[in-house]
Amino acid sequence: MSFAVGYLGPKGTFTKKAVDTLFPNNQAMSYQTIPACIDAVKFGHVKYSVVPLENTLEGTVNLTIDYLIKEKTLKIVSEVVVPVRQHFMVHPKWKADWQSVQTIYSHPHALAQCHHFLSQTMRQATLEPYASTGAAAQYVRDHPELSIGAIANDLAAKEYQLDIVKADIHDLDNNQTRFVVLHKNDTALRVNQLPLKGFKTMIMVVLPTDHAGALHQVLSAFAWRRINLTKIESRPMKIGLGHYYFLIDLDQKMDDILIPNTIAEIEAIGCNVEVLGSYPYYLSADKS
Numbered sequence: 001m002s003f004a005v006g007y008l009g010p011k012g013t014f015t016k017k018a019v020d021t022l023f024p025n026n027q028a029m030s031y032q033t034i035p036a037c038i039d040a041v042k043f044g045h046v047k048y049s050v051v052p053l054e055n056t057l058e059g060t061v062n063l064t065i066d067y068l069i070k071e072k073t074l075k076i077v078s079e080v081v082v083p084v085r086q087h088f089m090v091h092p093k094w095k096a097d098w099q100s101v102q103t104i105y106s107h108p109h110a111l112a113q114c115h116h117f118l119s120q121t122m123r124q125a126t127l128e129p130y131a132s133t134g135a136a137a138q139y140v141r142d143h144p145e146l147s148i149g150a151i152a153n154d155l156a157a158k159e160y161q162l163d164i165v166k167a168d169i170h171d172l173d174n175n176q177t178r179f180v181v182l183h184k185n186d187t188a189l190r191v192n193q194l195p196l197k198g199f200k201t202m203i204m205v206v207l208p209t210d211h212a213g214a215l216h217q218v219l220s221a222f223a224w225r226r227i228n229l230t231k232i233e234s235r236p237m238k239i240g241l242g243h244y245y246f247l248i249d250l251d252q253k254m255d256d257i258l259i260p261n262t263i264a265e266i267e268a269i270g271c272n273v274e275v276l277g278s279y280p281y282y283l284s285a286d287k288s
């Protein structure tokens, strides 16, 4: 059955690449910001939305995780890891002078992933964060009169007819991004066209205040059950300094006994626990 899928657009973003691998036969609806993508599922404009969650070089996309936590109603139902190659591109008019462009636009994570190139080769340029790499490329296409360039992918260069003047400018080769699929309920989304790498469960834990050793107790509840944790991260709760929640990735899917019992044990020490999703994760082979 055909349905609409929201993504951080416009066309030519890395998120669009993730959508193309997960949903090759569905209508992709572009949104300008990550919160707009998340709202689109929440309000039922699309059935699923795909948003970036974490990058190997830059870490968590805080906007995604913070907005997701705020919108507690949505669930993560799938994940795909996509290789990320960053290229520097300009309008054909500026091809000969690309090394002297004055301003470079891109998504903050893309700018951060290309630190070496930007600080060595493009020292004179001002960096301008943009909502997405695709939007940055579109802006460069629309302003041939300006001395500007964008950091984006091959899809964006093609879509907006820009010239890639320096390819593969990301700092390290193993640059990958995790994208998650959001949905209104927790039915996991399985696809056949990508290799299944495994299952994960992501939970959010708020520790009780003034309880010495609470985090240690949380971790030991997983440890003695031999539940493998693949990530733990704290984010501010935004209610004042010193208040954090923890996001924990478990290396297995939700079951009827082990994970629910662990959660019950953690809740018994006064923690607040929410399951953000239990889902399959895939690896995209796209190397372009």
Ligand SMILES: O=C(O)C(=O)Cc1ccccc1
Residues within 6 Å of the ligand: 008, 012, 013, 014, 015, 016, 052, 055, 084, 107, 109, 110, 131, 132, 133, 134, 177
């Ligand atoms: O801006 C994009 O293209 C996105 O999809 C977000 C992003 C930015 C940098 C690396 C991976 C994803």
